[in-house]
Amino acid sequence: MTRCTSTLTGHTEAILQVCFSPDGSKLATASGDKTVRLWDLLTETPIATLTGHTNWVQCVAWSANMSYLVSGSMDNTVRVWDPKTGKNLGNALKGHNDAVTSISFEPMHKNINCTVRVWDATLRKLIFGLSQHTAAVMAVKWGGEDVIYTASRDKSIKLWDSKEGKLIRTLNGHAHWINHIALTTDLVLRSGPFEPNSGIIGVPLKFSSAQEAFNKATERYQAHIKANSEKLVSCSDDFTLFLWDGLSSKKPITRMTGHQQLVNNVCFSPDGRYLASAGFDKSVKLWDGKTGKFLTTLRGHVGAVYQVAFSPDSRLLISSSKDSTCKIWDLKTFKLKNDLPGHSDEVFAVDWCPMGWGGGSGGKDKCLKIWKC
Amino acid sequence: MTCLKSCMSSPNECNAALRKCTISILIDSTKLLCCQITSYCSLLSLSSRIFPLKPQNEYIEESIKKHGRRMDHDEKKRKKEAREVHTKAAMAQKLHGLKAKLYNKKRHAEKIQMKKTIKMHEERNNKHKADDKPVSEGAVPTYLLDRENQTRAKVLSNMIKQKRKEKAGKWSVPLPKVKGLEEAEVFKVMKTGKKQSKQWKRLITKxxxxxxxxxxxxxxxxxxxxxxxxxxxxxHVTHPELAATFCLPILSVKKNPNSPLYTQLGVMTKGTIIEVNVSELGLVTQSGKVVWGKYAQITNNPENDGCINAVLLV
Structure with a gap:
């Protein structure tokens, strides 16, 4: 990614999350102006403005089969949208008693319909509630092996059985708030049946039937899980990261120290070889994804680094920062590859298209920027 | 007497001892009072128990306690309260002159107060929906929620604009007008030469x-x-948006509005624009470079105060 192909304005408040659709044809942005906007990536134009929330929209997520878009907001509700029409499906899903901070979908290889299950700071409603955390839940991930991972500001990670909602295990170790967790299977679960680099930019892939897509998703997941078992990494306010094999043991594989400020975001490379963490100490650190060994520090940002994302081919890494830039890092040389200036204020969210042709970023300056190679 | 002493030493037994004591006093008080009682306080407390002291003029309350109220008390009270508006209205009509003026003013104030209270109660009683709360400005992502919210310095809005301004040497400054400085005020003539007859040296007094x-x-x-x-x-440079002051090194004097000569000499008076090193503030340009030098305007009279206070021009 070297250039900004378009700057899309429309939001009237800061963009809080940017999320590409699994097939890379659409992009959803959640914003502080109470709306979610959908953007078409072929023409780089807006498709729809999804209004309904009454407070900041904090998170947005696509189902792997592209049939639902879900957004969670500070108004304690979750809304489900039809990405084709931009209509709200049903009413707002109430049940949370505080802001919705994170949303996760059931992986497609397990369930062909991709049922929506709702999450929140403390409660999951509709199907069952998971309420053992004593502080706000910051991240939730639905793993490939019928396990739901939740990480909370109460310093613990909990693993739940996704069928019955029973607690399987609690992973303790962090000494302060946990900010984010990442799975090795993140990308493969998110993109479902859509193979990276398989389509033309912005043109949605078509599957003849839902069954075919389901088979494809299962196949992709099986191939991935054969190469890497599902591992979990968590980052925290205590300046450390923990690598866990939560499925088999309560003990962490390693504790990764080195950051000098809190670690805000963490991400596995799709092939599982690397692990990148973004810290408020203005650095991105790279670790070995299998052992957790420290590899290198990527310095260059002059403000706190907010988010990191890997390209689907695991060759590049993008980071967004408070200093109003995004930076692309080359994983072969561990050097800065490209600097992407352009935002006029802090960049809160960055995402790499699961198809691999580019990325998008949004921040406090209310603009969405699309970056392409 | 022994009894009294024991009551002083152990407060637990105090009551029992006192009871005994009172009996003995009642029997022969003169004898006891003749005795030397060491603690004056204890005597006082003792006497207050024996002859309870009552506050004066509470005979009404006392009577109510003893005999209760009149049968029709509540009814009368209710009726009186109900009639009060009528009496007040009648009073308002009857009064004239200064008294009427004062009275009406008082009623007016009372009415306003009443209306306000009613409104307040109404507001409290009706149920607000949770989403009636106004959406606050400055949305932040989840990971920044509940973090100590330092006000952030805005990134320089427009570099081109800034450059253009720089070229023209014009800034919109907090102090647009400054008092003119005469040369005589700034420069003190120094006499030099063997006979102190030469007068071409100048001492800068600012x-x-x-x-x-x-x-x-x-x-x-x-x-x-x-x-x-x-x-x-x-x-000492104040950032107007952060509302914080930093002690920053001066890089140069950009412009003294009084005269280009002063600028050249680096004279700093009130209203002078100086360039300061803001690298420690962590301001960034749009391209992500750290801003190094930035302009500030002096807001005090350094020659009088012994320090330089300035406002950053954002």
Missing amino acids: ATFVGEGFTRKPPKYERFIRPMAMRYKKA
Whole structure:
């Protein structure tokens, strides 16, 4: 990614999350102006403005089969949208008693319909509630092996059985708030049946039937899980990261120290070889994804680094920062590859298209920027 | 007496002892009072128990306690309250002159107060929906929620605009107008020469900034003398958006509005624009570079105050 192909304005408040659709044809942005906007990536134009929330929209997520878009907001509700029409499906899903901070979908290889299950700071409603955390839940991930991972500001990670909602295990170790967790299977679960680099930019892939897509998703997941078992990494306010094999043991594989400020975001490379963490100490650190060994520090940002994302081919890494830039890092040389200036204020969210042709970023300056190679 | 002493020493047994004591006093008080009682306080407390002291003039309450109220008390009270508006209205109509004026003013104030209270109660009673809360400005992502919210310095809005302004040497400044400075005020004439007859040397009486690598001219030829005591290297710069003050090194004097000569000499008076080193503030340009030098305007009279206060021009 070297250039900004378009700057899309429309939001009237800061963009809080940017999320590409699994097939890379659409992009959803959640914003502080109470709306979610959908953007078409072929023409780089807006498709729809999804209004309904009454407070900041904090998170947005696509189902792997592209049939639902879900957004969670500070108004304690979750809304489900039809990405084709931009209509709200049903009413707002109430049940949370505080802001919705994170949303996760059931992986497609397990369930062909991709049922929506709702999450929140403390409660999951509709199907069952998971309420053992004593502080706000910051991240939730639905793993490939019928396990739901939740990480909370109460310093613990909990693993739940996704069928019955029973607690399987609690992973303790962090000494302060946990900010984010990442799975090795993140990308493969998110993109479902859509193979990276398989389509033309912005043109949605078509599957003849839902069954075919389901088979494809299962196949992709099986191939991935054969190469890497599902591992979990968590980052925290205590300046450390923990690598866990939560499925088999309560003990962490390693504790990764080195950051000098809190670690805000963490991400596995799709092939599982690397692990990148973004810290408020203005650095991105790279670790070995299998052992957790420290590899290198990527310095260059002059403000706190907010988010990191890997390209689907695991060759590049993008980071967004408070200093109003995004930076692309080359994983072969561990050097800065490209600097992407352009935002006029802090960049809160960055995402790499699961198809691999580019990325998008949004921040406090209310603009969405699309970056392409 | 022993009994009294014991009650002083152990407060637990106090009551029982006192009871006994009172009996003995009642029997023969004169005898007891003749005895030497060491603690005056204990005697007082003792006597208050024996002859309870009552506050005066509470006979009404006392009577109510004893006999209760009249049968029709509540009814009368209710009726009186109900009639009160009528009496008040009648009063308002009857009064004239200054008394009417005062009375009406008082009623007016009372009515306003009443309306306000009613409104307040109404507001409290109706149920607000949770989403009636106004959406606050400055949305932040989840990971920044509940973090200590430092006000962030905005990234420089427009570099081109800034450059253009720089070129023109015009800034929109907090102090647009400054008092003119006469040369006589800034420069003190120094008499030199063997007979003190030459008058071409000038001593600068204002605060000055002298660059890092500056070397003085040989004293013989130095026309303008900038005294060491009035030289400054640092300024207290306030960031108007952060509302915080930092002690920053001065880089140069950009413009003294009074005269280009002062600018050249580095004279710092009120309203002078100086360039300060803001690298420690962590401001960034749009391209993500750290801003190094930034302009600030001096807001005090450094020659009087002995320090330099300035406002950053954002």
